[in-house]
Structure formats: C-alpha cells, structure tokens
Amino acid sequence: MNILLTNDDGYFATGIQLLKKKLSRYGTVVIVAPNVENSAKSVAITLGKPIKVEKVEKNVFSCSGTPADCVFFGLTNLNMEFDLVVSGCNNGWNISYDTLFSGTIGAALIGLIGRVKSISFSCEKNFPIVDKYFDVVMDFILNNNLLSTEHVLNVNFPLGDTVRGISIGRLYYRHDDYYFVKKEEGFYAMRNCQTDFSDDKNSDCYQVVNGIVSIVPLNKTYFSSDLYDKLKNKVHVNKK
Numbered sequence: 017m018n019i020l021l022t023n024d025d026g027y028f029a030t031g032i033q034l035l036k037k038k039l040s041r042y043g044t045v046v047i048v049a050p051n052v053e054n055s056a057k058s059v060a061i062t063l064g065k066p067i068k069v070e071k072v073e074k075n076v077f078s079c080s081g082t083p084a085d086c087v088f089f090g091l092t093n094l095n096m097e098f099d100l101v102v103s104g105c106n107n108g109w110n111i112s113y114d115t116l117f118s119g120t121i122g123a124a125l126i127g128l129i130g131r132v133k134s135i136s137f138s139c140e141k142n143f144p145i146v147d148k149y150f151d152v153v154m155d156f157i158l159n160n161n162l163l164s165t166e167h168v169l170n171v172n173f174p175l176g177d178t179v180r181g182i183s184i185g186r187l188y189y190r191h192d193d194y195y196f197v198k199k200e201e202g203f204y205a206m207r208n209c210q211t212d213f214s215d216d217k218n219s220d221c222y223q224v225v226n227g228i229v230s231i232v233p234l235n236k237t238y239f240s241s242d243l244y245d246k247l248k249n250k251v252h253v254n255k256k
Contacts, residue, residue, distance in 0.1 A: 017043035017099035020090045020127070023106065024054040024083045024119030027076060031105035034143055038150040039102060044075070046098075048090035051078040055108075059084050059122035069093075083123035091130040100163070101127030104137030105146050109172050111138075111220040112190040115234060124168040128236040133163040139173040140224070149179045153229050156182050167233040172224050180227035187232060188219030 019039050023032040027049035039045045048069070060082045067081040069089060079086045087101060103123040110118040120136050127134030135157070139146050153171060156162075162169055173179075190210040196203040213222040223230035 018096055019043050019045045019100045019102055020087065020098045020132070021045050021047045021102050022049045022083055022086045022090070022123045023104055024050065024057060024123065025107055026050050026053050027072065027078045029053075029107065030143055031107055031137075031139075031146075034147060035102060035105050035137065035150075038147075038154070041151065042154065043099070046090065046094065046096065047076045048079055048086045048094075049077075050083060050086060051080055054083055054119050056117045057082045057084070057119035057122060058117055059125055060119075061085055061088070083119040084126045087123050087126040087130070091127070091132065098130075098132050101130070101132050101134040102137065103127075103134070104171075105143070105173075106136070106138035107141055107143075109138050109140045109224060110136065110170060111172055111224060111230070111232075112188050113192065115170060115187065121168065121170060121234065124170075125234070125236060128165055128168060131165050133165055135163070135169045135171060137171045137173070140175060142173060142175060145173050145177055145179065148177075149173070149229065152179070153182060153231075157231070162231065162233075164233075167235060170220075170230075170232045170234050172220060172230045172232075174224045174227045174229060176227055178227060179229055182229040182231065183218075183223055185220040185223050185228075185230040185232045186216075186218055187234075188213055188216055188221040190221060 061084050062081040069079050103120045106120040115121050124134040124136040193208040220230040
C-alpha cells in the first residue's frame, strides 16, 4: 500500500516515528505532518494565508498548517495515489468527547473526504505497548476487513504493558466538569474527567483502562440517517 501518515504532535514526535517504522511492513509510508504541535485543532483548515511545506528528507514533509491541511496537501499535491491515511500515534487517548476536539481524529476524517480509508491511533503516554502490539492490531483490522471509506477507525491502546484483547467499542459520553483557572496571563481551561466506566463495558473508556485495544468506528459527518428518518416521521405534513 501507499500510506499517508500524519499526526497533530509534529512530524518529529515519538508516536509518528514509531508508526512510520511499524507501517513500513505494509507498504510505502509518506509523512506529511505539522511543523509544530497542533493538538485540539479538530478538522480546522487554514484559509486566507499561505501554508509552507518543506521536504525534510525522502518521503517526509513538514507543514505549517493544521493536521487537516497536511492530509489535504498529501492527497492532492504529491502526485501519488494513497491507499490508506493513518493519523497518530497520539500521545494521549482520543476517547469520548476528546474525539470532537482531536487533531488526530480530524486528520483521519479528512482522509475520508478524499475517499481514502483512514485510521487514527492513540495511546496514553504508553508507546512501548504500541510498539509491542501494533502488528497484532493492524493484522486484526486487515484480516477482519474493518477498513472503509464510510468511517474512521479510532484505535486506542490501553494502559499497562499487556493487551488482554482487541474489541470493537462505542463512544462513552463521560460526565466531565469543565472550568477555568485565572492566572496572571489569563484564563486556563481545565476539566475533571469521569474515571469509573463500569456501567458500559462495551465503551472505549472502559476498554482502555481494562487492558483492551479499543476500535471505535466514527462517522465521516455529523449527519445521521437514523435520526433523519426518526425526525421526518415526527413531522405531520398537511396535505391539501
């Protein structure tokens, strides 16, 4: 395969360098990634100002734009047909509501706009477990034909040094408390996150704290056909 690899931590980050090494087993890997850290950019793109792209070395490009810019550029300007977009490996989980903010997820979603199958990978500051089990997880995805241009596979590796299993999960909507702390230079956004997820053992949150690699399919848009049908059936149209 031709694989476009990106992230939101920067082209130099530990996670992306680890995935470059691991993905080379599956094909040619080309990195287009931000030149600085770009966390929490979601699917933001750069408009109205130039983006600088520099070739760092063979098949490695740094970009002054967002993670989404990186994927758009890679898919359209490198004269190469890509079979897969991979984003990560993020240094921090992308679970629950984090998926709304994540530049890692945002970059993978842009892959779907380009009609390319896409995966995002994240761990909670636990790159050794990614190194140890990445091939097992990737083979699980490929052997079960889980890739699609209709969804992103959001993969999160668990805590600890041993994987107990790999499972399809669903987003858990945590009960988080958001607040701001005022300091001399301004306000800092803070939050307390729920930590007990025992009420939903199929959720991404439960899986990653219990030794399970969580694979959650994420829709490529906010639109839901099921909700559309449900609301449409609620509306009574007056016919004359």
